[in-house]
Amino acid sequence: MSSELSIYYVNVDLNYQTSDFENNSVYLFDLINLSILTTILCLLGIVSNILNLIVFYKQTITTVAISLIALSITDLINVILMEWVSISSYPSLLTLNDLIIFPRDVSYMTGGFPHGCMSRITAWITVYMTAERCLCVALPLRVKFLITPRRTLVAMFFIYAFNLLPLVPLYLSSGLGWKYSTVRNQSLIGRVYTADLSYLENIGYFISTVLMMVAFIAVIFLTVLLTVQLHKMTKWRNKNSAVKDGLKNITAKEKVALRTVLVIACVLVITFIPSFTFCWIFFVVPDFRPDGHLKDAFFVIASFSFVFDSLNASTNTVWYFKMNSNYRKTFHRLFLKSLNQK
Numbered sequence: 001m002s003s004e005l006s007i008y009y010v011n012v013d014l015n016y017q018t019s020d021f022e023n024n025s026v027y028l029f030d031l032i033n034l035s036i037l038t039t040i041l042c043l044l045g046i047v048s049n050i051l052n053l054i055v056f057y058k059q060t061i062t063t064v065a066i067s068l069i070a071l072s073i074t075d076l077i078n079v080i081l082m083e084w085v086s087i088s089s090y091p092s093l094l095t096l097n098d099l100i101i102f103p104r105d106v107s108y109m110t111g112g113f114p115h116g117c118m119s120r121i122t123a124w125i126t127v128y129m130t131a132e133r134c135l136c137v138a139l140p141l142r143v144k145f146l147i148t149p150r151r152t153l154v155a156m157f158f159i160y161a162f163n164l165l166p167l168v169p170l171y172l173s174s175g176l177g178w179k180y181s182t183v184r185n186q187s188l189i190g191r192v193y194t195a196d197l198s199y200l201e202n203i204g205y206f207i208s209t210v211l212m213m214v215a216f217i218a219v220i221f222l223t224v225l226l227t228v229q230l231h232k233m234t235k236w237r238n239k240n241s242a243v244k245d246g247l248k249n250i251t252a253k254e255k256v257a258l259r260t261v262l263v264i265a266c267v268l269v270i271t272f273i274p275s276f277t278f279c280w281i282f283f284v285v286p287d288f289r290p291d292g293h294l295k296d297a298f299f300v301i302a303s304f305s306f307v308f309d310s311l312n313a314s315t316n317t318v319w320y321f322k323m324n325s326n327y328r329k330t331f332h333r334l335f336l337k338s339l340n341q342k
Contacts (some may be wrong), residue, residue, distance in 0.1 A: 026296045030089055033303035038086040038310050045079035045314030052317055055330045063152040064257045067129045070156040071122065071264075075313035078118035082310050085111040097184070105190035106176065108290060113170055116208055119275060119309055120163045123215035126261075126268050128155055130222035133261045137229040162213060170204035173197050209283045216269070216276045223265040227303075230258060256324055263319045271312035274305040 052072040056065055088107035093099070102112075132152075136143045176190040278301050287293040320327045 026300060029303050031091060031302045032123045033307045034086045034089040035091065036113045038082055038303075038306045041307070041310035041314045042083035042086065042231045044077040045075065045310060046083070048314055048317035049073075049076035049079065051226075051331070051335075052320065054334060055320075055327055058330050058334060059326065061149055062148050063149055064129070064261070065133060066149055066152045066156065066174055067132070068124060069127075070159075071316070074118050074121045074125065075316065076238055078115060078122065079310060081111045081115040082306055082313075083119065085115065085213045085306065100188055102179075102181070102188055102190035104290070109171075109174070109176055109191055113167055115306075116310070117163055117167055119272075120208065120211050120215060122313070123161060123212065123219060123268065123272065124159045126265055127215055127218045127222065128159065130219060130226055130265045131333070133258045134222060134226050134229060135225070136258065137233055166204045166207040167315060168204070169200035169207075170270075173199070173201035173204065187214065198238065205282065209279045212279045213276065213283075216272055219265055219272075220269055223262065226258070226265070230262065256326070260319065260323050263323060264316065267315065267319065268312055271308040274301065274308045278302060 049072045053069065053076070056069045056072065059065055085107045087093070088103040088111070093103055132143070132147050135146060139146070172194065174191050174193045176189055177194050178187045179190050181188050181190075237239070281288050281297075281301065285294065288298055289295065290298055292298065321331060
């Protein structure tokens with residue numbers, strides 16, 4: 001690597017903090033998507049996921065409950081990270097002269113990377129839950145022996161582990177440090193690249209993109225499969241309503257869990273379309289980077305991804321409350337009953 005390239009990686013000055021305000025379209029998308037919509041949705045998401053964790057903690061521990069707890073923890077972390085990124089994108093903050101940081105540099109490192117990781121974990125937990133429900137329909141008499149609470153805990157651990165791995169090369173390739181701003185004519189804290197390890201960034205991006213794309217495709221496939229299985233099961237039961245046992249004997253509680261997981265999977269597929277698009281463009285277009293020639297497009301599409309990701313992470317409470325009677329009963333007992341007593 002030449003010395004000039006090394007100097008570039010160490011001292012790169014991301015001037016999009018100023019250029020964004022020269023581009024009214026980027027400014028408008030940032031203002032609406034990040035500063036307003038994402039901020040509001042993430043605040044709602046923080047409250048709703050805390051409520052979910054309290055409700056699930058009070059319920060019987062099953063494989064589905066463990067997966068939903070893991071999903072709520074991931075969503076809670078995710079909305080907190082997205083809230084931080086949205087706050088750091090406030091237009092008034094980006095123009096403050098007293099700041100000693102590049103807001104987007106710092107938020108990209110401390111919030112953007114972990115947010116991508118949490119989104120992948122959400123997708124893979126949904127893959128696991130959907131696959132489990134498919135097995136529940138296909139092998140109703142064996143699924144309880146194949147998938148146990150302990151095995152589900154192990155699966156959640158591995159989902160977290162292999163989705164955290166791409167962060168290692170990303171953080172090895174760059175970090176936070178002092179770099180010169182041509183706009184402010186002073187050194188500020190921002191993202192600086194490690195000259196000898198900058199190639200690791202592409203490795204981290206590649207692994208992250210592949211994991212997200214595989215999870216997205218897997219959720220679509222399993223959701224379609226689960227929908228077909230549910231349709232066949234309903235059709236079979238209508239013809240054999242008197243039969244109480246056999247391979248198609250699925251309890252009412254299991255059917256509720258099946259439909260809940262199906263809704264979660266469908267919502268994830270719809271809301272992850274912008275993220276999937278973002279990952280695909282990132283994968284095939286080299287200049288689609290926060291410091292590339294297409295940085296404006298990068299931040300516009302990223303802002304839409306944030307809105308839909310925050311929507312996915314914030315609305316699960318609605319689906320749980322609407323579709324799961326056990327969730328409603330626990331919720332009423334814990335919150336509404338205590339409020340009525342007061």
